[in-house]
Ligand SMILES: Cc1ncc(C[n+]2csc(CCOP(=O)(O)OP(=O)(O)O)c2C)c(N)n1
């Protein structure tokens with residue numbers, strides 16, 4: 001029998017990590033994602049699976065606890081919202097340099113500064129282009145439903161360990177707070193210490209006579225060696241780019257006017273497409289699911305097919321830079337967004353598409 | 369006729385008076401000659417070896433002169449960001465509660481940038497050991513003022529001496545954390561004489577035992593010299609330390625473990 005529950009996005013990912021065999025969560029409260037820590041505390045995870053849950057004194061401490069736990073080969077995570085994620089960048093950079101797997105959740109709120117607690121997508125650059133210091137990337141997953149919040153817990157951990165990389169689920173206050181039905185999976189057992197030693201021989205577990213000591217460090221003062229480490233990281237990001245692009249298209253077979261949007265904005269566009277199709281407009285949606293790696297090829301393919309692309313983001317336009325890279329001038333790419341925590345309405349989005357590309361008679365195609 | 373002295377004839381068990389600590393790697397220490405860091409390393413490794421804990425131990429190295437501690441200690445180790453070692457150790461210990469986990473930190477690392485992580489790890493009573501080498505200065509970056517720098521002491525960033533009115537007072541973080549119920553053993557020692565070395569080793573043994581007995585956080589401060597940063601010879605620095613550091617940072621147990 002299927003196990004189906006009505007849950008908030010934040011609760012769904014919390015349940016998702018428990019069922020994905022997570023070993024440890026370290027976090028600090030911040031709206032709109034405090035339900036993650038609250039749910040995990042309520043769930044008595046120590047009794048249920050043995051998962052450790054700890055409220056840290058700050059986001060800085062949280063991420064460095066994650067860094068410590070990840071070094072032991074454990075499935076560990078933290079979650080926060082924008083201001084807290086900014087504080088975590090130091091630790092994320094250390095994890096990038098030491099190639100430690102972990103799951104990070106950013107339930108984005110509007111900024112800059114303390115900003116607002118309302119949903120936003122203004123942390124795209126921070127998540128996708130690096131965030132902290134140094135040349136590194138995170139795998140970034142963008143859920144557009146409560147089900148995906150749940151699903152990306154397991155997917156995130158699997159990718160994190162497959163590549164020894166940090167995976168960020170880039171959500172927002174709307175997806176985190178809304179309630180939807182979620183189909184739950186069976187509990188995956190946590191790894192035993194013996195399995196960790198066997199499967200992750202790099203992990204710090206105590207030096208035994210049969211092996212050299214395991215050192216987790218991002219430091220190498222020799223620039224020649226440091227360059228090698230960086231090249232190795234770049235090769236990994238390339239492999240990820242080649243193998244892990246995920247996206248979804250909606251009504252794209254005959255599409256003439258394409259929305260590109262992720263997360264909450266994609267949900268708004270879905271509705272806008274319904275309205276548009278009712279009016280006979282050939283509108284469709286490309287929804288990137290992985291923001292790094294970005295579906296450049298799919299954008300390129302669709303850019304050759306359509307008369308205009310409208311990038312809808314709850315920001316001043318961040319992902320649009322990647323969409324333009326993908327389109328590479330084949331078609332005009334425009335931005336529509338609301339700022340500061342406002343979610344655009346579907347008719348607002350559709351109107352903008354019509355205003356820019358349709359009523360002005362396809363000025364998007366070519367230079368006519 | 370007398371037997372010829374060869375390396376082999378000399379290197380006999382009955383002639384052994386001193387040997388490299390087995391859990392120190394053969395790598396030459398990167399510390400300035402005369403610096404207390406090397407002695408502190410050796411004592412920790414001697415205790416780990418004598419208590420047979422190598423395969424149980426995970427150490428956390430700081431940012432500071434001892435950033436490369438993992439090059440010298442033959443155990444699994446993780447290098448932490450500046451000041452974050454107690455949080456890193458918390459993550460390790462919470463997930464591997466049966467391992468012996470310690471941090472090794474300088475005064476800038478532990479009592480400036482990492483004050484928050486230090487106090488909260490202590491306050492939660494994390495069952496770890498913190499070994500804290502207080503030399504009153506930022507050794508690694510070239511002798512700048514530390515939170516523990518003495519009043520009127522000259523450093524690269526207090527070239528006319530630490531003016532307590534504008535630069536604050538030496539932070540006695542060890543006394544502060546001794547007040548927290550989460551700590552079980554808090555002591556201040558030094559390694560500048562053989563007698564003090566013996567006392568420090570006893571303190572380290574006690575700290576390790578507290579962790580094995582799951583009593584909470586134990587904290588061993590080692591007041592140490594930084595002859596380079598202080599711009600003195602090693603001998604001068606030890607004398608200066610006795611005359612100037614010890615009055616502000618008196619040696620001895622501050623909190624002893626409950627039986
Ligand atoms: C975030 C960050 N800020 C500053 C530094 C530069 N830095 C390296 S070591 C150090 C001070 C270390 O002093 P201490 O902890 O007293 O160790 P010592 O070298 O004296 O043993 C500083 C400020 C750094 N590496 N990282």
Ligand code: SF4
Pocket residue numbers: 398399400402403404405433503507508593594595596597
């Ligand atoms: S700079 Fe100071 S603390 Fe660093 S190794 Fe030299 S003497 Fe020791």
Ligand SMILES: [Mg+2]
Pocket residue numbers: 474475476501502503504505506507514
């Ligand atoms: Mg120092």
